[in-house]
Amino acid sequence: xxxxxxxxxxxxxxAAMLVTTACxxxxxxxxxxxxxxxxxxxxxxxxxxDFTGHECVNCPSAHKTLEDLHNLYGxxxxxxxxxxxxxxxxxxxxFDYDFRTSEGTDIATFFGAFTAPLPKGMVNxxxxxxxxxxxxxxxxxxxxxxxxxxxxxxxxxxxxSATYNSTDSIIGVExxxxxxxxxxSGKYNLSVLVTESEIIQPQKNSDPNIGNVPEIDDYxxxxxxxxxxxxxxxxxxxNGVISNGQTFTKTYSNYKIGKDWNPDNIHIxxxxxxxxxxxxxxxxxxEQIDLK
Amino acid sequence: xxxxxxxIIVIGLVQxxxxxxxSQTLGGGEVHGSFQADAQYYNQDTTIGADKIPxxxxxxxxxxxxxxxxxxxxGMRYELFMPQMQGYDSRWKGNGFGYRYLxxxxxxxxxxxxxxxxxxxxxMILRSYQEWNLGFDNxxxxxxxxxxxxxxxxxxxxxxxxxxxxxxPGLIRGIDGQLSVNDLFxxxxxxxxxxxxxxxxxxxxxxxxxxIYKLPENVAAEAARMELFRGGFHYKLEVGxxxxxxxxxxxxIYKGGNAVxxxxxxxxxxxxxxxxxxxxDNMDFRSNRxxxxxxxxxxxxxxxTRQHAYxxxxxxxxxxxxxxxxxxxxxxxxxxxxxxALGGKYGTNININYSIANSIYKEKVNDTIAIxxxxxxxxxxxxxxxxxxxxxxxxxxxxxxxxxxxxNISFMYMNVFYNMFINEGHAAPNVYANIFIGDFWWKxxxxxxxxxxxxxxxTKQDEGNWTSAMLEYNNRGxxxxxxxxxxxxxxxxSNSSVYPFITTGFTRKATRIxxxxxxxxxxxVCVGGVCRAVPASNGFALSMSSSF
Numbered sequence: 038x039x040x041x042x043x044x045x046x047x048x049x050x051x052a053a054m055l056v057t058t059a060c061x062x063x064x065x066x067x068x069x070x071x072x073x074x075x076x077x078x079x080x081x082x083x084x085x086x087d088f089t090g091h092e093c094v095n096c097p098s099a100h101k102t103l104e105d106l107h108n109l110y111g112x113x114x115x116x117x118x119x120x121x122x123x124x125x126x127x128x129x130x131x132f133d134y135d136f137r138t139s140e141g142t143d144i145a146t147f148f149g150a151f152t153a154p155l156p157k158g159m160v161n162x163x164x165x166x167x168x169x170x171x172x173x174x175x176x177x178x179x180x181x182x183x184x185x186x187x188x189x190x191x192x193x194x195x196x197x198s199a200t201y202n203s204t205d206s207i208i209g210v211e212x213x214x215x216x217x218x219x220x221x222s223g224k225y226n227l228s229v230l231v232t233e234s235e236i237i238q239p240q241k242n243s244d245p246n247i248g249n250v251p252e253i254d255d256y257x258x259x260x261x262x263x264x265x266x267x268x269x270x271x272x273x274x275x276n277g278v279i280s281n282g283q284t285f286t287k288t289y290s291n292y293k294i295g296k297d298w299n300p301d302n303i304h305i306x307x308x309x310x311x312x313x314x315x316x317x318x319x320x321x322x323x324e325q326i327d328l329k
Numbered sequence: 330x331x332x333x334x335x336x337i338i339v340i341g342l343v344q345x346x347x348x349x350x351x352s353q354t355l356g357g358g359e360v361h362g363s364f365q366a367d368a369q370y371y372n373q374d375t376t377i378g379a380d381k382i383p384x385x386x387x388x389x390x391x392x393x394x395x396x397x398x399x400x401x402x403x404g405m406r407y408e409l410f411m412p413q414m415q416g417y418d419s420r421w422k423g424n425g426f427g428y429r430y431l432x433x434x435x436x437x438x439x440x441x442x443x444x445x446x447x448x449x450x451x452x453m454i455l456r457s458y459q460e461w462n463l464g465f466d467n468x469x470x471x472x473x474x475x476x477x478x479x480x481x482x483x484x485x486x487x488x489x490x491x492x493x494x495x496x497x498p499g500l501i502r503g504i505d506g507q508l509s510v511n512d513l514f515x516x517x518x519x520x521x522x523x524x525x526x527x528x529x530x531x532x533x534x535x536x537x538x539x540x541i542y543k544l545p546e547n548v549a550a551e552a553a554r555m556e557l558f559r560g561g562f563h564y565k566l567e568v569g570x571x572x573x574x575x576x577x578x579x580x581x582i583y584k585g586g587n588a589v590x591x592x593x594x595x596x597x598x599x600x601x602x603x604x605x606x607x608x609x610d611n612m613d614f615r616s617n618r619x620x621x622x623x624x625x626x627x628x629x630x631x632x633x634t635r636q637h638a639y640x641x642x643x644x645x646x647x648x649x650x651x652x653x654x655x656x657x658x659x660x661x662x663x664x665x666x667x668x669x670a671l672g673g674k675y676g677t678n679i680n681i682n683y684s685i686a687n688s689i690y691k692e693k694v695n696d697t698i699a700i701x702x703x704x705x706x707x708x709x710x711x712x713x714x715x716x717x718x719x720x721x722x723x724x725x726x727x728x729x730x731x732x733x734x735x736x737n738i739s740f741m742y743m744n745v746f747y748n749m750f751i752n753e754g755h756a757a758p759n760v761y762a763n764i765f766i767g768d769f770w771w772k773x774x775x776x777x778x779x780x781x782x783x784x785x786x787x788t789k790q791d792e793g794n795w796t797s798a799m800l801e802y803n804n805r806g807x808x809x810x811x812x813x814x815x816x817x818x819x820x821x822x823s824n825s826s827v828y829p830f831i832t833t834g835f836t837r838k839a840t841r842i843x844x845x846x847x848x849x850x851x852x853x854v855c856v857g858g859v860c861r862a863v864p865a866s867n868g869f870a871l872s873m874s875s876s877f
Binding site for chain 2: 060061062063065066067068069094098102105106109110149152154166167168171172173174175177178180181182185186244245246251
C-alpha cells in the first residue's frame with residue numbers, strides 16, 4: 038500500500054514538473070519591437086473611443102497605453118477621447134473646464150460607458166466577450182484583433198477633404214467613400230466628428246511614472262471630441278447592396294467651431310458603419326485628417 | 330397597492346414552502362435543494378442619496394437542486410437578476426441556469442463534469458467559490474477528477490471560469506495533492522502529532538495577441554503547505570509562487586509573485602489564542618490578465634482581519650490587497666471561571682483581537698526604471714522590510730457575560746484605522762474611528778426575548794459620527810425589529826441624516842421570510858476581504874430563503 042502511495046506522490050511531482058516546464062518565463066526585453074505602423078492610404082484603420090474624464094485618476098495611464106499603441110500602429114489607430122459621466126463633470130477650480138459634449142454623452146449612454154468605472158475603451162463599436170467596453174489591459178489585444186487579424190485592405194476606402202474659413206470660423210468637409218469589396222444589403226451610415234488635440238487643462242492622475250500625483254496642472258488632452266458635423270449617429274449614405282468600386286460622396290459646409298477651439302489642432306474624423314442587422318453600429322472603416 | 334401585492338406573494342410562498350422542508354425522493358434517489366429570493370423597492374431619497382431605478386423593483390433570486398442516486402449526483406442552479414439589486418454588477422442582469430453539473434463518486438474516484446467549486450489549500454493559487462450576498466461567483470466550468478487513497482488525495486482539473494453569464498478567456502489547469510503523513514506510515518498512525526502536507530500547481534493559458542508586450546501565454550503558480558496538530562496546538566504554513574504574469578492589476582510588470590501565510594494557535598477549555606502572519610507580493614492571479622476588481626480571480630488572498638457582525642463595527646472593513654500586503658493578526662479568547670468573584674455565576678468571556686495590514690517595501694530595479702513601470706520587472710522587494718503605507722489596523726475587545734437565566738449582556742470596544750485610497754480607491758482623508766457597542770438580551774419568558782443593541786462610532790473623518798440603536802423581539806421563530814441609525818455628518822457641516830428601518834418575519838424549519846421597510850445607508854459589504862459597495866436605498870424589501 039505504502040509503496041503505491043510513494044509511487045503516486047512521485048508521479049504527481051513528475052507530472053507537475055512536466056507542466057511547470059510548459060510555462061512561459063519571458064526574458065527581457067519585454068516589449069515587442071514591431072517597427073512602427075504602416076503608412077499607406079488604402080489601409081484598414083480602427084476607431085478607438087476612449088471614455089475618459091479629467092477627474093479620472095487612472096485615465097492618464099490609459100492615455101499612455103494609447104500613445105504606445107499609436108507609436109506601433111501610427112495613423113491606423115484613430116482615437117476619439119470622449120469625456121463622459123461622473124469623472125467629466127466640471128468641478129471647483131482648476132477642474133472647472135467642461136470637456137463634455139451632448140454627442141459624447143449620447144454615445145457613452147448607448148454603449149454603457151456613462152455609468153461605467155473609467156477608463157474604458159471601445160474598438161470599432163464592436164462587442165468582445167459580450168461587452169462593447171474594454172479595460173485598459175485589453176486595449177492592445179483588441180486593437181490588434183481589429184487590425185492584424187483582418188485583411189490590410191479595408192472594405193471601404195474613405196477620403197476626407199476639409200476647408201476652414203477663419204473669418205467666420207466655419208468648417209467645410211467633403212467625404213468620399215469607395216467600396217473595395219462587395220457588402221451585403223443593409224443600411225450604411227457615415228459619421229463625421231470633430232476632435233481637438235493639445236488642450237492644456239488639469240487632469241487627476243494616480244501614476245507617478247506619468248506625472249504629478251494626484252493632479253497634473255498642465256496635462257495635454259488629445260483627440261478630445263468636440264462635436265459632430267452630421268449628428269451623433271451620422272447619416273445614412275446608402276440602403277441596399279454595396280458593390281465593389283461603388284462610390285458615395287457627402288458634403289457638409291456650415292459647421293461653426295467653438296470660440297475656444299484652436300483650428301490648428303482640430304482633426305476631422307469620418308467613419309462608415311453598419312446601421313442595422315446583427316452588425317448594427319459596427320464600424321467598417323475610419324479615417325482622420327487635420328483641419329489645417 | 331404594491332404593499333398588498335407583496336403581502337399576497339409572502340402568504341403564497343409561505344404556504345408553498347412551509348410544508349416542503351424535508352428531502353424528496355425521486356426514482357430511488359433523493360432531491361435536495363434551496364431557494365432564496367430578495368426583492369427591493371427603490372424610492373428616490375435625496376437626503377441619503379438613494380436613487381430610483383427604472384424598473385422600480387429589483388429582484389435577485391436563485392433556486393438550486395441536487396439529485397443524488399447511489400454514486401451519481403446531478404445538480405443545477407437557476408439564477409435571476411431582474412434587474413440586479415443596486416450594488417450588484419450590472420453584468421448580472423438576466424436569468425438562466427448559471428450552474429450545472431454531473432458527478433460520479435465512490436470511495437476512490439470522484440469525477441465532476443460541468444460547474445464545480447474547488448479550493449487548493451488556503452486558496453492562495455486556486456479557489457473558486459460563490460458568495461450570493463456579494464454577487465460573486467467564479468465557479469470553474471470543466472472537468473475535475475479526485476482520486477482518494479488512504480493517505481493521499483489527488484485532485485486534477487481543467488476548466489474555464491464563470492464570468493457572469495459567460496466564461497472567461499483563460500484556461501485553468503490544476504493539480505493538487507494532499508497527504509496525511511500519519512496515514513502513510515503505520516508507526517505514526519496513533520501518534521499524538523498529526524501532520525498534513527500539500528502541494529498544488531495551477532497554470533493559466535491565455536493567448537497573447539497584445540501588440541505592445543510579449544506576454545507569457547502559460548502562467549504557472551505553485552504552492553506548498555503543511556499543517557501540524559499536537560495537543561491543543563496547531564501550526565499552519567503555506568508558501569506560494571507565481572511566475573511572471575504582467576496583468577492589469579500589477580500594471581503590466583514582469584516580476585514573479587510570492588506569498589506566505591502562517592498561523593500558530595492553541596486552544597483548551599476557556600482559553601485560546603491564534604497568531605497569524607501573511608506577506609503577499611504581486612500575487613493577483615486571474616483567468617484573464619486584463620481583468621480587475623471582482624472579475625475572474627483564480628487565487629484568493631484572505632484578509633487577515635476580523636469580519637465584524639455589528640453594523641458600525643463593519644463600517645470600515647479591510648479589502649484584501651493581493652499585490653502588496655503584509656499583515657499580522659492576534660486573537661485571544663479567555664473565559665473567567667464561573668462562580669468566581671470576577672466571572673460571576675456563569676463565567677465571563679473575553680475576546681481580544683488585533684490586526685494590522687501594511688504595504689510591502691518596494692525599491693527600484695535600477696536607476697532608469699521607475700517603481701511599477703509597465704513592461705519592466707517593476708520593483709524589488711526585501712522580504713522582511715515593511716512598506717511605508719499603513720492600510721488598516723483594528724483593535725477590538727469584547728466582554729460577554731450571562732448574568733442569570735434571563736439576562737445576557739456584552740460590551741465591545743473597537744479602534745480602527747482605515748486607509749481610504751487603498752480600501753475604497755479614492756483620495757480622501759484616512760479614517761480613525763472608535764466604536765462602542767452594548768448588546769443586551771432579555772429572555773423575559775420562555776421562547777420570548779428582547780434584544781437591544783446600542784452602537785456608537787466616533788470619527789472626525791469621512792462622514793463623522795454614527796449612532797445606531799436596535800430593538801428586536803423574538804418569539805420562537807417570529808421576530809420583529811426596529812433600527813434607528815443616525816449620522817451626525819461631517820464636522821462643521823449640517824448634513825446629518827436619519828435612517829429608520831423596521832423589519833419583521835419568521836423562521837420555520839428551514840424557511841425564513843422577512844419583510845422590511847426603511848432607509849439603508851450607503852456602505853460596503855465584505856466577505857473574507859472581498860468587498861462590494863452598496864448604494865443607499867429607501868423602500869420596501871422582501872427576503873425569503875428555504876432549503877429542502
